[in-house]
Amino acid sequence: MSNTTHERTPQLRADGSLRHLLTLDGLPVPMLERILERAQHFVREIGSAPARSDALRNVTVAALFSEPSTRTRLSFELAARRLGADVASVEVQLSSRLKGESMLDTVRTLESLHVDVLVLRDAEDQVPDLIARDVEPHVSVLSGGAGSYSHPSQGLLDALTIRQHKGDFAPLSIAIVGDIRHSRVARSAWHALRALGVRDLRVAAPAALMPSDYLFEGCQRFDNIDDAIRDCDVVMMLRIQTERMTQASIPDGERFFTEWGLTPARLRLAKPDAIVMHPQPMNRGVEIASEVADGPQSVIRHQVRNGVAVRMALLEMVVGGRP
Numbered sequence: 001m002s003n004t005t006h007e008r009t010p011q012l013r014a015d016g017s018l019r020h021l022l023t024l025d026g027l028p029v030p031m032l033e034r035i036l037e038r039a040q041h042f043v044r045e046i047g048s049a050p051a052r053s054d055a056l057r058n059v060t061v062a063a064l065f066s067e068p069s070t071r072t073r074l075s076f077e078l079a080a081r082r083l084g085a086d087v088a089s090v091e092v093q094l095s096s097r098l099k100g101e102s103m104l105d106t107v108r109t110l111e112s113l114h115v116d117v118l119v120l121r122d123a124e125d126q127v128p129d130l131i132a133r134d135v136e137p138h139v140s141v142l143s144g145g146a147g148s149y150s151h152p153s154q155g156l157l158d159a160l161t162i163r164q165h166k167g168d169f170a171p172l173s174i175a176i177v178g179d180i181r182h183s184r185v186a187r188s189a190w191h192a193l194r195a196l197g198v199r200d201l202r203v204a205a206p207a208a209l210m211p212s213d214y215l216f217e218g219c220q221r222f223d224n225i226d227d228a229i230r231d232c233d234v235v236m237m238l239r240i241q242t243e244r245m246t247q248a249s250i251p252d253g254e255r256f257f258t259e260w261g262l263t264p265a266r267l268r269l270a271k272p273d274a275i276v277m278h279p280q281p282m283n284r285g286v287e288i289a290s291e292v293a294d295g296p297q298s299v300i301r302h303q304v305r306n307g308v309a310v311r312m313a314l315l316e317m318v319v320g321g322r323p
Contacts, residue, residue: 009132017321020132020141021314023150024191032195036160038313039306043164046305050078055316056085062110064090064103065121065144071280071304072144072153076119079311088115103127104134111136117318118142125149140318142311148182153314154279155188157306159196161299162234164306165275169193173200175228175270177260178238178287180205180216185279186238190216204228206260225260232270236277237262240287253286262288267297275299 011020011027018031042051061080065073073089080087090106107118117140120128125147132141145151159169166172174193180186180203193201203210204222222228229235240256267276276288276298284290293300 042309054084056083
């Protein structure tokens, strides 16, 4: 599905509160900042007791994931439970969808079971948007990832992680490296960081993995990692989908690591206090060296921690804004 064939579903209610989160593209900057500020309220140090409240007491959250997920799904479910919600989890590929039931029929079934918030992941770009158009007025839809189009909660947790470690966005140089063409993570990071004021945003990828010119407007484009990360404050590596390496123009894992992998030597090209990010799952020894992923400049575990905080903020906001 192409998102250009349909009018975009409004994400805000008439009073300006957040109802759905389908994309960060076009979301007002004050709303982005409000989400980050509320998410920071829920952040706790790794190893300490998690934040909890009863803000979602008597609310039911259902997760419908038709693609595999570990971090996104688990963090949404933990976020809902830590806010006091009832949580239902539906393996769509194992559900009635295989029996011919459409996704919308599944959603209507869940509405009949008093589900208030739907968290959706689908391989098709526009499924969350189409479902958001059809749900009852009291129901909210949060995208947990849609095709290569959008992963808004990931973009928010990445922005929160950068703000925690680097403060003001405007003076930062940020490089996003890897499979830019197919990455919903890269697109949501681009939308968030551009809106929040990053002036030097760079994307780097082999030619076969670089998107069309109309995407990533305002970004510098690089065809090698060394130039892309030179003097950067933030290096965000992306997972390389190894199945794409069957394409003749993309090197195999060992060659890709030689040409594009983030190694300790390459990381020294960035600023001495640069942070390293990765949305996971990681291909160690393909796009990133273990010494970097586990090293002192890595904030990858902080990204995971911040994922729960961001998703708590989102759930609280969409429920709290209901009439």
